[in-house]
Amino acid sequence: MFAHMQGRGGRGCGPRGGSGGGEWSRGPFAVRWEFGGGDGRDHYRGGGGGGGGRRRMFDGSELRLVLLRMIADEPRHGYELIKAVEELTGGAYAPSPGMVYPALTMLAEMELIAEQPSDTTRKRFGVTEAGRAHLAENADIVTAMMARLAAAGEHRARSDRAPIRRSMRNLRDVVMHRLESGELSDDAVHEVSAMIDEVVQKIERLK
Structure with a gap:
């Protein structure tokens, strides 16, 4: 199933450098995370001593796993997911709606999440059994990506006036x-x- 997720436009969930955001297990994180332009992509400014340029925090398949993990914790709609990611990073990063809502649509098409009754007009999703199984299959990757978010938040807390x-x-x-x-x-x-x-x-x- 993970291969299917990659085939729908993601580039895998493993750590790497370049445009995917670098190795998240070590090294300095960006001082400033920011939204991309009208292309619907999210970027951050690369940290470290090399004057890094704009890079993406997650690619499509990585973001889908992050969102799936958060929905597994509790049912959420798109805006709640954006806020949850932002809170994890202390405001350093939040995925754009242009990334989140297509990711939710794909997760639903893959039957990893399912829409649940909601008191608002927003679509709220819960995880399916297939979704929990998918998270278990990719547990190490999910853990690494959540650690990447936490590290960005820790860096932001150190560099900003809280x-x-x-x-x-x-x-x-x-x-x-x-x-x-x-x-x-x-x-x-x-x-x-x-x-x-x-x-x-x-x-x-x-x-």
């Missing part, structure tokens, strides 16, 4: 929650925007 990042995440989360809920009036939206602009101006004046 209180500021926590506050930024809290601000983003509360604003997005209120916007998505549709509870804010047009006047309230403008008020929130003005509040954020005021904070930005105060920060710019700090010395």
Whole structure:
């Protein structure tokens, strides 16, 4: 089944260098992880002493295994998966929707996950028995990739000022929650925007 997963556009889940993100078991990690451009790929800036360029965190087959592992932990929808990965890395990396949702579609087609009832319009998926078996077959690879995420988070925690990042995440989360809920009036939206602009101006004046 893993060979089938590779054949659908992935390049395998083993460690390697080059565009796949380098060896994740050792060595310095990127200072800055970032989304790719409009091509739907996710990149990070290579760390180390060689002035590394932009590289991908995961290829398609690797990301599918990471998502499958997280869905096996508990049923989730796409946005929850993106947030879960971001939390594991301390905000250093989050897969783009352009990577996550096609990966979920493929996992479902392979019958490794199945849609479950949800109270929202978002599709929530749970792992199937075939999915658990697939994770067991690739346990070493999955463990290595989860370690890669954890290491990125550890590096981010060392290099960033955690209180500021926590506050930024809290601000983003509360604003997005209120916007998505549709509870804010047009006047309230403008008020929130003005509040954020005021904070930005105060920060710019700090010395």
